[in-house]
Amino acid sequence: MGNYFSIFIGIIYLIGVFMIPKWRQKKVNQDWKFYELLWFSICFIVYVIHLEVRLHTYYFLIPSFFLLLFLFCYFKEKRRLVNGLVFNLFLVIGMTYLGSLLVRTTDPVLLILAGITxxxxxxxxxxxxxxLVVFLYWNAIVVMRKEGHSLANLLTLLLAIGLTVFLIVNYYSSRVLPSWASLLFGILPLSMFYFSVVFYNFLTISMIYQFNQPKYEQDFIIVLGSGLIDGKTVPPLLGKRIEKAVQFYKAQTRATLNSPKILMSGGKGDDEHIAESLAMKHYAIEKGIPEEDILVETNSKNTLENMKFSKEIMEATFGGTDFHAIFTTNNFHLFRAGLFAKMANLKADGIGAKTALYFLPNAFLREFIAIVMMHKRRHMIICGLIALMMILLALAEFFLVPTT
Structure with a gap:
C-alpha cells in the first residue's frame, strides 16, 4: 500500500510540475518559480504525513508547530529580521525530525534526500x-572589471583577504601560542561565527522576502532612487527598478483597468544636475507611462527619507491614509528598504528587480554591513560578552592550570 501511495504522490507531483508553467502563462503575472516551490513543499509534506500515519505516530506536529510559528510571524509583519531566525529554527528542527523518520522507516525517498544533503x-x-575564499577572489575580479574599483565594489575582495589572513594565522597560532593565548585568539573565530549566523539569518529572510506577490489593488508604486550617471542619466540598476514598476503598472492596468500612480522618489545630490526623481520620470515616460500617472518626490537624500516623504505625498494625493502601496528596488536592497518603510510607519512591501548574478555577493555584503550598523549596539554587546568569556577562560588557564 505504501509503495502505491509513493507512486501516486510522485505522479501527482510531476503533473503539477508540468501544469504550473502552463497555468501561469494564462495569468497577468506569469512567474511560476514560487508556485513550483510551493507545490513541491505541499507534496513532500503530504508524503511525510503519510509515512507517520503508517507508523501510527504524530511527531510531524513538532516541526509543523515551528512552521506555523514562522508563518504567523512572517504574515503578521514581513519586515523583521527575527523571521529569518524563526525560519532557520524550523529548518533545524525539521531536518532533525526527517533524520529520525528515516531511521524509523528507511524510506527510499528520504534516503535519497539524506544522501544529497x-x-x-x-x-x-x-x-x-x-x-568560499576562492569564490570571493574570483567574484572580486569580475566586479572590479565590470563595475570599477570603488570601495563599495571591493567588499568581496576585502572579505577574501581577511579570511585568508585568518586561515593562515589560525593555522600557526595553535602551534606557536601557549594555550591561554590561543583562548584569547579564540575571540576572533567566535565573533566571526556569530556574524556568520547573523548573516545567514539576514540572507534567509532576504530570500524569502523576494517571494512577495502583491495583489493588483495598489494605489501607488514607489520607485526608490539612486545615483545618476554624469548627474543626469538613469544608470542600469536604477533603470531596472523603474522597469519593474512599469511592469507592475501595466499588469495591474490590464487585470483591473485601475492604473496605480508611480511615485518617483529621489532628491538632487551635490554632484547631480537634476533631482533623481525627475530623471526617473523622463525614463518612465519613454517606457510608455502617461505623465499624469507619475508623481515625483524631490527632497529625499536616503532610503528612509524616500519612505517618509513619499508617504506624505501619497497621503496628500489620496486624501487619507487608507491607500495600498508597494515599492520597487533592486532585489538585494529589497529587505532593508522594507525595514526603512517600517521605520517610516509606511505599510508597504516591495518587489525586487533582478540584478546581475556577479554583482549580488558584493551587494548583499553591503546590505549586511548596513543592517549590522542599524543594530550596532546589540552586536557590540554580544561581541563584548564573547570577548569577556574568552578573557576569563584565558586568565583561568594562565593562573589555575599548572604548567608541565
Missing part, C-alpha cells in the same frame, strides 16, 4: 571555507 554538508565541512 549529507554530501553537501560534508563538502561544506571540509572545503566550504576554502571554496
Amino acid at each position: 549529507g554530501i553537501f554538508l560534508l563538502l561544506l565541512l571540509f572545503i566550504g571555507l576554502y571554496a
Whole structure:
C-alpha cells in the first residue's frame, strides 16, 4: 500500500510540475518559480504525513508547530529580521525530525534526500571555507572589471583577504601560542561565527522576502532612487527598478483597468544636475507611462527619507491614509528598504528587480554591513560578552592550570 501511495504522490507531483508553467502563462503575472516551490513543499509534506500515519505516530506536529510559528510571524509583519531566525529554527528542527523518520522507516525517498544533503554538508565541512575564499577572489575580479574599483565594489575582495589572513594565522597560532593565548585568539573565530549566523539569518529572510506577490489593488508604486550617471542619466540598476514598476503598472492596468500612480522618489545630490526623481520620470515616460500617472518626490537624500516623504505625498494625493502601496528596488536592497518603510510607519512591501548574478555577493555584503550598523549596539554587546568569556577562560588557564 505504501509503495502505491509513493507512486501516486510522485505522479501527482510531476503533473503539477508540468501544469504550473502552463497555468501561469494564462495569468497577468506569469512567474511560476514560487508556485513550483510551493507545490513541491505541499507534496513532500503530504508524503511525510503519510509515512507517520503508517507508523501510527504524530511527531510531524513538532516541526509543523515551528512552521506555523514562522508563518504567523512572517504574515503578521514581513519586515523583521527575527523571521529569518524563526525560519532557520524550523529548518533545524525539521531536518532533525526527517533524520529520525528515516531511521524509523528507511524510506527510499528520504534516503535519497539524506544522501544529497549529507554530501553537501560534508563538502561544506571540509572545503566550504576554502571554496568560499576562492569564490570571493574570483567574484572580486569580475566586479572590479565590470563595475570599477570603488570601495563599495571591493567588499568581496576585502572579505577574501581577511579570511585568508585568518586561515593562515589560525593555522600557526595553535602551534606557536601557549594555550591561554590561543583562548584569547579564540575571540576572533567566535565573533566571526556569530556574524556568520547573523548573516545567514539576514540572507534567509532576504530570500524569502523576494517571494512577495502583491495583489493588483495598489494605489501607488514607489520607485526608490539612486545615483545618476554624469548627474543626469538613469544608470542600469536604477533603470531596472523603474522597469519593474512599469511592469507592475501595466499588469495591474490590464487585470483591473485601475492604473496605480508611480511615485518617483529621489532628491538632487551635490554632484547631480537634476533631482533623481525627475530623471526617473523622463525614463518612465519613454517606457510608455502617461505623465499624469507619475508623481515625483524631490527632497529625499536616503532610503528612509524616500519612505517618509513619499508617504506624505501619497497621503496628500489620496486624501487619507487608507491607500495600498508597494515599492520597487533592486532585489538585494529589497529587505532593508522594507525595514526603512517600517521605520517610516509606511505599510508597504516591495518587489525586487533582478540584478546581475556577479554583482549580488558584493551587494548583499553591503546590505549586511548596513543592517549590522542599524543594530550596532546589540552586536557590540554580544561581541563584548564573547570577548569577556574568552578573557576569563584565558586568565583561568594562565593562573589555575599548572604548567608541565
